[in-house]
Amino acid sequence: MRMIRLIAMREFAENVKTKGFWAGILLFPLILGGVFFFQTMLAESTPTRHYLLVDQSGQYGEAVDAAIRQEHQRRILQAFVEYVLEYRREANPEQTPARANAQIDQLIDDVGADEVAALDQWLESGGLDFALVLAIPYLREDAPAFIPPREQFVLAALPEGVNAQGDPEQVIEQLRPWLTGERPLIVDGQSSNLFALILIPAQVDGAIVRPGAAALAPSAMRNGIQYWASNLTDTRLPNAIERSINSTIRNNEFLDRGVDVQVVRNVQRTRMPLSRLDPRKDEGQEAVSVADTFRQWAPVGFVYLMFISLMQSVQYLLSNTIEEKSNRIIEVLLASVTPLELMMGKLFGIGLSGITTIVAWLLSFFLFIALYPGTETELIGQFFNVLLSSDLIPYFIFYFLAGYALYAGIFLAIGSLCNTLKEAQSLMMPMMMILIAPLVTMTFIAQDPNGPIARIMSWIPLFTPFTMMNRAAAEPPLFDVIGTTIVLLLTIALVLWLSGKIFRQGVLRTGQPPRIVEILRMLSHKQ
């Protein structure tokens, strides 16, 4: 036991000194921080985009304007909800009149449930000014003033000398240099790029598609609204315009047919709530919350964490064994300790560093949540609490250790048979293929955690740790949990025993890696 401890401590100490270990530990928080940092930065740095509107029909220019105003209001609404969530006082009935707070809550709920309806409501009740009046008494004292987001889409004047009243094709031809960015657009004396051109031809009404009518010829399609932009990824503007113009057309149709638009609106905003309930929960608590959904998906994250950490550990185990072999250190070691002690020492030492990595990741995650204030992190923090209070953590600890023991045993045996990493790669290939399988099926199993594929995979010991972790939140049948655990533990014992045999004989081997027949002979070798 002393020998195992000594070897494990050395392995751990040496592993901790490597650059790869620190890269592994630091990468996670760096990515986490980076993602949030860039997201914030990108959101703030998106430049103002100038667009041109050529409305030859004279009917829909207003609708386009409205669409852009509405898009802007939508962003204000989102930003405002985030702002309120972040700086709201803790709900305290004595300090805050319940009604007003309920109104804010209602707003937040509405945005979550149906953003379009919430936006209508928001605009009707007076937009930001009204909401601020409503919210300010219930914000914390230290809350900064709300800064609404800048307008993203700004209408620009038509460049001089461009005749907007000609044939649509001629108009496009004239504006092409601006559209392709060859000529800059001058707005308020500053040079800018033209983001988009919206052209509404005079005969645009002829292009309206109605149910039952024959499909339009492609040439007639050109008579509809034309949206010209070289940026193909930012679809917010064309989507908003399409929505708004369609809404205007529909309103016109209603008017033509003598239908009261207000009635239609009210009808459209009518909705039937659907509550998702979980039969396994206590009475009165059945409602499925966001946290529940998260809890259902959390195992996927754990499977991923397990996969990354296992990969890192077993790779290190492999390269480290090969180093000792190629350096012939193994012989000195074997004169001091038994092969089993050596193997177990390595297993524990590297396992310990794997656990250290995971703990470091979780710690940095905690720190990140604590130090980086924001609605996203607050939400993550809530999820984290859900996680800690659930029984997923014990599952994860058990399956991580089991998976590690299983794969470490196999990779140690592979390492003991090879003299160089290159040789090991060919033996590792099939193992890698097997390790990928749980990752590929991860999402699928989370959706159907007790389905046939999930159950079958659970009974294959190489997949058991991943698949059972994947299913953990769905409370798999007790038979599966106990049965697969027994099979898994037996397999681990068998694998460690067999790889111990291979390890003993493999570590002193030199020359080419063995053929399958030789490995089988090693396995049947009596000692």
Place this chain on the structure above:
Amino acid sequence: MQEHVLELSRVSKHYGKFTAVDDISFAIPTGSIYGFLGPNGAGKTTTIRMILDILKPDMGSINILGESCALNVRHRIGYLPEEKGLYKKMRVWAIISYFATLKGMDKKTAKSRAFELLERYGLKDYAEAKVESLSKGMGQKVQVLSAVAHRPELVILDEPFSGLDPVNQEVLEQLIQDMARDGQTVIFSTHIMQHAERLCDRMLLIAKGQKIFDGTLADAHAIIPRRVTLECQGDISAVVKSADILGVIERFPDVPTRTTGSRLWELQIKEQADPQKILQCCFEHNIALTRFDYTQPSLHDVFVHLVGSEAREHSLR
């Protein structure tokens, strides 16, 4: 204390059809320096690995420090394998101390022992260096030190001199002698006979897995008859009649370049014969000597004599 630290009796090892060690028996007296000699591929390393229980013999028994299995007494053994290697990223003192703790020394003692050894054998300045920064020879010295740091009763060094420069070879010889003086038994394998000649009390010569010789240096010398080399003009038949002479060989009889007309003779003489008498005999018979050599046959000669043909054959394979 038992008389022999190590006894092998009728030990054999096969790898498939190849016989690496064939029915070898020998015993090593406590406190001696014992040489393991033999050409490349003779089975020295296999024998050592069996002694250390890294390999299991197919037949025969091994008794080491009173035990049948080296693992039971592994803390009392120090071992330097033939192919040298150390953890590249570790510091020099740490690696010596680590191997000593694996042999049962406690951490504190192991550390101070590491520094003591490094100072005594000229590596004090490198104690904090990483192993990867050492030259090959220095690395090897470090490895020898890490093999013996725990003061083992039995030290087994497989080819300890290979790769060392002459100065460091002397340092190593010194180390081996120091250990013998402290009562430790040292076994080392080599194919450089001078080291064995200078250091060994006893030696074992194996070739093709078989024991060829086991005994003291004097025993080894006795295997080859002693020789006297004469160079003279004319006949030496009068000397040859002497009872001490076992045989005569003329060296280079066909070489015509000996313009002086002198011939070179090699006389094999008896164990007890006195070379002075032969010299005297030459004077008595008025043989005009231009050269008279009397040399003790070196271990090298014995080695070549015993395994010469086999070794050559082996190297041509």
